[in-house]
Amino acid sequence: MSAQMNDQQPDEVNNTDNGMAPTCAVEGDVSTPVPLDSIRGALTQGASLAKHVWFKSGGAADWLFEPADLEDLKAFCESLDGNIPIMALGVGSNMIIRDGGVPGVVIKLGPQFAEVEVTGDTTLKAGAAAPANKVARRAAKAGIDGISFLTGIPGSVGGVTKMNGGCYGRETCDILVDCDVVLPDGQFVTLTNADLQYSYRHSVLPEGSVVVEARFKGFPGDPTVIKAEMDRISSERKGSQPIGSMTGGSTFKNPPGHSSWKLIDAAGLRGFKHGGAQVSEKHCNFLINTGGATSTEIEGLGEIVREKVYAHSGVQLEWEIKRVGRP
Numbered sequence: 622m623s624a625q626m627n628d629q630q631p632d633e634v635n636n637t638d639n640g641m642a643p644t645c646a647v648e649g650d651v652s653t654p655v656p657l658d659s660i661r662g663a664l665t666q667g668a669s670l671a672k673h674v675w676f677k678s679g680g681a682a683d684w685l686f687e688p689a690d691l692e693d694l695k696a697f698c699e700s701l702d703g704n705i706p707i708m709a710l711g712v713g714s715n716m717i718i719r720d721g722g723v724p725g726v727v728i729k730l731g732p733q734f735a736e737v738e739v740t741g742d743t744t745l746k747a748g749a750a751a752p753a754n755k756v757a758r759r760a761a762k763a764g765i766d767g768i769s770f771l772t773g774i775p776g777s778v779g780g781v782t783k784m785n786g787g788c789y790g791r792e793t794c795d796i797l798v799d800c801d802v803v804l805p806d807g808q809f810v811t812l813t814n815a816d817l818q819y820s821y822r823h824s825v826l827p828e829g830s831v832v833v834e835a836r837f838k839g840f841p842g843d844p845t846v847i848k849a850e851m852d853r854i855s856s857e858r859k860g861s862q863p864i865g866s867m868t869g870g871s872t873f874k875n876p877p878g879h880s881s882w883k884l885i886d887a888a889g890l891r892g893f894k895h896g897g898a899q900v901s902e903k904h905c906n907f908l909i910n911t912g913g914a915t916s917t918e919i920e921g922l923g924e925i926v927r928e929k930v931y932a933h934s935g936v937q938l939e940w941e942i943k944r945v946g947r948p
């Protein structure tokens with residue numbers, strides 16, 4: 622099997638990260654990308670990804686690899702030898718998988734990568750597949766403050782590490798010490814907070830790499846007070862976000878000096894529909910799949926929103942949701 626990488630599409634708005642995976646075509650024989658006897662995890666050809674993402678839409682991965690453990694992941698990546706694109710998938714709470722599927726290999730970490738451990742008075746380590754919420758709960762129990770915001774983010778530790786997930790005035794970059802990463806060639810490296818060059822919902826985690834573990838630091842606090850703050854965050858979220866819907870979280874980054882939801886609301890788009898996709902009535906910066914929406918409809922709705930907001934306010938919205946794969 623050979624893979625050909627084409628140029629990444631430039632972001633139409635401002636040339637920053639546009640949330641796209643590299644566009645590439647897998648050509649030639651569709652044989653397994655690595656010798657099967659060299660791996661212990663599960664490698665599935667043409668695996669549907671819809672069930673792995675919150676929108677419950679989109680196509681299949683050419684290959685889905687679920688490694689047995691860290692050594693398996695390293696050996697798998699090493700044997701790909703940089704010849705095929707890799708994309709890590711967390712719990713898909715910030716992602717549109719396009720209907721044509723994802724070229725190359727999608728890597729999904731399982732429960733063996735989901736341990737969370739308190740390592741000191743104010744420190745924890747967590748596997749990349751652990752829910753961010755689990756880190757918040759474990760920190761609260763241990764009296765580690767400053768991490769409670771993670772309770773409001775339904776993503777994985779790998780996802781928040783890459784996306785610099787945040788809410789209520791705090792972001793992952795405020796608590797991340799460093800993380801262990803398997804690079805696309807199988808190399809195992811530790812990247813510090815500074816290495817990741819965090820900015821708003823963005824890091825420079827190398828393309829195709831997989832975070833396997835992250836270490837966090839908070840500050841001393843009272844477990845009861847922290848727990849109360851987490852309860853407050855949870856109930857506020859239930860009231861203001863379509864938590865039970867098929868959605869992808871905040872669709873657009875907040876432009877400097879603006880709230881995306883206010884711009885969308887002002888453009889008259891609350892509840893606006895495009896096929897089976899709809900702008901949430903509850904929170905205008907959330908798109909929802911009302912039932913049988915395709916990813917094309919969901920992404921198309923996002924583009925309509927961008928156009929109409931620009932026409933109404935002159936502000937260009939930039940996608941926060943990652944849109945990956947072939948149209």
Ligand SMILES: Cc1cc2nc3c(=O)[nH]c(=O)nc-3n(C[C@H](O)[C@H](O)[C@H](O)COP(=O)(O)OP(=O)(O)OC[C@H]3O[C@@H](n4cnc5c(N)ncnc54)[C@H](O)[C@@H]3O)c2cc1C
Nearest residue numbers: 709711712713714715776777779780781786787788832870
């Ligand atoms: C109801 C709802 C509320 C939300 N609220 C917030 C919020 O308040 N604040 C906020 O910041 N976000 C929020 N989100 C968005 C989302 O939860 C975060 O962006 C989260 O960080 C994504 O994690 P994930 O595991 O779902 O990643 P995915 O959506 O699976 O992937 C997102 C990106 O992270 C990469 N990635 C995932 N795992 C790894 C890994 N192990 N190694 C390397 N890269 C990886 C993927 O390749 C992709 O580029 C919300 C989403 C929903 C549905």
